[in-house]
Amino acid sequence: xxxxxxxxxxxxxxxxxxxxxxxxxxxxxxxxxxxxxxxxxxxxxxxxxxxxxxxxxxxxxxxxxxxxxxxxxxxxxxxxxxxxxxxxxxxxxxxxxxxxxxxxxxxxxxxxxxxxxxxxxxxxxxxxxxxxxxxxxxxxxxxxxxxxxxxxxxxxxxxxxxxxxxxxxxxxxxxxxxxxxxxxxxxxxxxxxxxxxxxxxxxxxxxxxxxxxxxxxxxxxxxxxxxxxxxxxxxxxxxxxxxxxxxxxxxxxxxxxx
Amino acid sequence: xxxxxxxxxxxxxxxxxxxxxxxxxxxxxxxxxxxxxxxxxxxxxxxxxxxxxxxxxxxxxxxxxxxxxxxxxxxxxxxxxxxxxxxxxxxxxxxxxxxxxxxxxxxxxxxxxxxxxxxxxxxxxxxxxxxxxxxxxxxxxxxxxxxxxxxxxxxxxxxxxxxxxxxxxxxxxxxxxxxxxxxxxxxxxxxxxxxxxxxxxxxxxxxxxxxxxxxxxxxxxxxxxxxxxxxxxxxxxxxxxxxxxxxxxxxxxxxxxxxxxxxxxxxxxxxxxxxxxxxxxxxxxxxxxxxxxxxxxxxxxxxxxxxxxxxxxxxxxxxxxxxxxxxxxxxxxxxxxxxxxxxxxxxxxxxxxxxxxxxxxxxxxxxxxxxxxxxxxxxxxxxxxxxxxxxxxxxxxxxxxxxxxxxxxxxxxxxxxxxxxxxxxxxxxxxxxxx
Numbered sequence: 001x002x003x004x005x006x007x008x009x010x011x012x013x014x015x016x017x018x019x020x021x022x023x024x025x026x027x028x029x030x031x032x033x034x035x036x037x038x039x040x041x042x043x044x045x046x047x048x049x050x051x052x053x054x055x056x057x058x059x060x061x062x063x064x065x066x067x068x069x070x071x072x073x074x075x076x077x078x079x080x081x082x083x084x085x086x087x088x089x090x091x092x093x094x095x096x097x098x099x100x101x102x103x104x105x106x107x108x109x110x111x112x113x114x115x116x117x118x119x120x121x122x123x124x125x126x127x128x129x130x131x132x133x134x135x136x137x138x139x140x141x142x143x144x145x146x147x148x149x150x151x152x153x154x155x156x157x158x159x160x161x162x163x164x165x166x167x168x169x170x171x172x173x174x175x176x177x178x179x180x181x182x183x184x185x186x187x188x189x190x191x192x193x194x195x196x197x198x199x200x201x202x203x204x205x206x207x208x209x210x211x212x213x214x215x216x217x218x219x220x221x222x223x224x225x226x227x228x229x230x231x232x233x234x235x236x237x238x239x240x241x242x243x244x245x246x247x248x249x250x251x252x253x254x255x256x257x258x
Numbered sequence: 259x260x261x262x263x264x265x266x267x268x269x270x271x272x273x274x275x276x277x278x279x280x281x282x283x284x285x286x287x288x289x290x291x292x293x294x295x296x297x298x299x300x301x302x303x304x305x306x307x308x309x310x311x312x313x314x315x316x317x318x319x320x321x322x323x324x325x326x327x328x329x330x331x332x333x334x335x336x337x338x339x340x341x342x343x344x345x346x347x348x349x350x351x352x353x354x355x356x357x358x359x360x361x362x363x364x365x366x367x368x369x370x371x372x373x374x375x376x377x378x379x380x381x382x383x384x385x386x387x388x389x390x391x392x393x394x395x396x397x398x399x400x401x402x403x404x405x406x407x408x409x410x411x412x413x414x415x416x417x418x419x420x421x422x423x424x425x426x427x428x429x430x431x432x433x434x435x436x437x438x439x440x441x442x443x444x445x446x447x448x449x450x451x452x453x454x455x456x457x458x459x460x461x462x463x464x465x466x467x468x469x470x471x472x473x474x475x476x477x478x479x480x481x482x483x484x485x486x487x488x489x490x491x492x493x494x495x496x497x498x499x500x501x502x503x504x505x506x507x508x509x510x511x512x513x514x515x516x517x518x519x520x521x522x523x524x525x526x527x528x529x530x531x532x533x534x535x536x537x538x539x540x541x542x543x544x545x546x547x548x549x550x551x552x553x554x555x556x557x558x559x560x561x562x563x564x565x566x567x568x569x570x571x572x573x574x575x576x577x578x579x580x581x582x583x584x585x586x587x588x589x590x591x592x593x594x595x596x597x598x599x600x601x602x603x604x605x606x607x608x609x610x611x612x613x614x615x616x617x618x619x620x621x622x623x624x625x626x627x628x629x630x631x632x633x634x635x636x637x638x639x640x641x642x643x644x645x646x647x648x649x650x651x652x653x654x655x656x657x658x659x660x661x662x663x664x665x666x667x668x669x670x671x672x673x674x675x676x677x678x679x680x681x682x683x684x685x686x687x688x689x690x691x692x693x
Binding site: 046050053055056075076079080082083084088090092094096097098099103106107108110111112115152164 | 259260262263266267269270598599602603604605606607608609610612685686687690691
């Protein structure tokens with residue numbers, strides 16, 4: 001049953017002409033788990049993420065997201081799932097250059113439901129950027145831009161957060177800030193799937209899935225996430241009321257190899 | 259939010275948008291100018307064609323069918339006796355009723371008219387025809403309007419070697435080129451004309467060259483012809499020059515039998531300036547006359563006008579297509595440049611329809627600026643065309659404004675079709691991960 005799992009992937013393959021980007025991958029992710037997908041370039045990480053994110057469809061196999069079989073959905077249905085259930089974080093941030101940080105967050109609100117400036121400001125506050133709301137992307141540092149991207153991903157309260165190399169373009173300090181935010185989201189019970197090359201990023205996750213040549217090569221548990229407590233802005237910790245929930249119990253982790 | 263996004267995007271692609279504005283403005287200006295001229299060209303070309311003569315012939319109901327059909331007049335070879343001059347009264351039209359010609363429904367389409375009364379006469383034993391007419395008569399209508407009309411305008415192509423006729427100068431006449439040559443008459447020369455027992459001394463005001471049989475006649479003020487013939491206050495026929503709408507099936511059917519039309523068809527026909535409906539209205543207001551269209555002239559005018567308007571429409575369409583092609587490249591390039599942004603919106607859950615809406619909103623805002631600019635330039639261009647080709651300015655009809663709006667819409671939509679296709683087929687996975 002899908003009751004305990006936000007995501008179920010059964011025998012998924014993706015074929016591009018003569019090339020199989022994914023081969024018979026089966027994974028189940030319970031609600032609230034932080035999963036890292038690793039693997040060398042061309043191993044199928046991004047393809048798997050695109051399929052989970054309803055940006056692509058598998059050539060074979062079944063994907064069930066929050067109880068819905070994605071194969072049964074039309075193009076518009078997949079768009080609706082993306083809008084309602086998924087928050088996307090990109091390596092290159094993909095902020096709209098002519099909109100402020102606040103407006104970039106509100107774009108996601110606009111396509112989801114109603115624009116609510118106070119809610120968008122709250123989302124920026126969650127990532128420590130309340131004071132930078134009126135700044136344009138070019139006025140923000142790489143780390144700040146990525147935090148705006150995270151605020152945009154969070155604004156519609158998605159059931160699943162998909163992050164593609166979220167720290168790939170960041171320096172060490174900004175990487176720490178972003179990882180802290182992800183940890184706190186995890187602490188709140190968000191389900192997070194991170195695609196990464198970086199072992200230190202994967203180490204933060206509870207579970208690591210390794211792909212090689214499109215196949216599932218490893219699926220292991222890391223243990224509970226590390227403790228929180230890093231301030232994002234000097235003198236201002238992360239919003240304690242929003243991020244005060246306890247991490248999920250170890251027992252809820254699941255393991256399934258393909 | 260959508261407006262903020264649209265305006266933000268417009269501000270970012272200033273150079274491309276300026277080019278789109280310029281392209282739309284160029285296309286729309288040319289199309290608006292052509293449309294402006296096309297709507298006005300009917301009047302303009304009609305005015306031009308009016309200089310080639312009348313298109314309606316008004317004759318008394320009692321006139322013989324043969325004379326009417328072939329526009330026969332007294333034969334100058336016949337002896338000009340008083341018996342022949344005398345005709346039954348129903349062979350004439352009362353001069354004092356002619357003002358009614360300018361009081362029909364299509365009065366403003368009556369450009370000019372001139373009555374004629376032809377009298378067989380003799381000059382030095384040579385039998386000639388002397389035709390009385392209005393050269394440039396000023397009529398005061400019961401409506402209070404004042405109208406100048408007469409043969410001077412109606413026969414504008416005549417070449418005169420001297421001043422035109424004067425309705426008040428009852429001894430001054432115009433003599434046809436061939437007759438003047440035969441009788442050795444020159445402007446200023448005096449001669450005596452005999453009509454029956456009456457003789458009158460006249461002076462040549464000018465010799466005219468009509469390029470036709472009129473060159474063997476003498477044209478005199480109507481009052482003189484009436485005095486010589488004894489038909490005071492009467493005329494034989496009237497030539498009318500009217501601005502008309504090109505003939506079509508409806509007008510041809512109506513010309514044969516207005517009674518055959520349905521009520522709606524009749525209303526349409528009556529309220530359109532067809533030559534047949536103008537003729538019908540003239541017969542309504544002057545019950546003692548028959549009005550016949552000089553069909554060749556009317557149909558030639560209609561054909562010329564139709565061809566000119568068709569050419570204008572084709573040029574307008576071609577101009578719009580060229581503009582659409584030109585902007586399609588710019589717009590498609592713009593979409594390609596913004597593929598990541600469009601991919602992002604799709605990834606965030608924007609439907610194809612909402613992305614298209616955003617894109618078209620931006621494009622229409624740019625095109626609107628181009629359209630307004632194009633309309634203003636087109637207005638000026640229409641005046642240049644009007645002044646260059648017709649020697650007068652063009653009245654831009656209000657219908658051109660909504661049509662210009664539709665043209666902007668059409669150009670924008672046509673020009674954006676390839677870009678829309680690219681936009682629909684754009685997959686977020688192909689642009690967001692740099693693949």
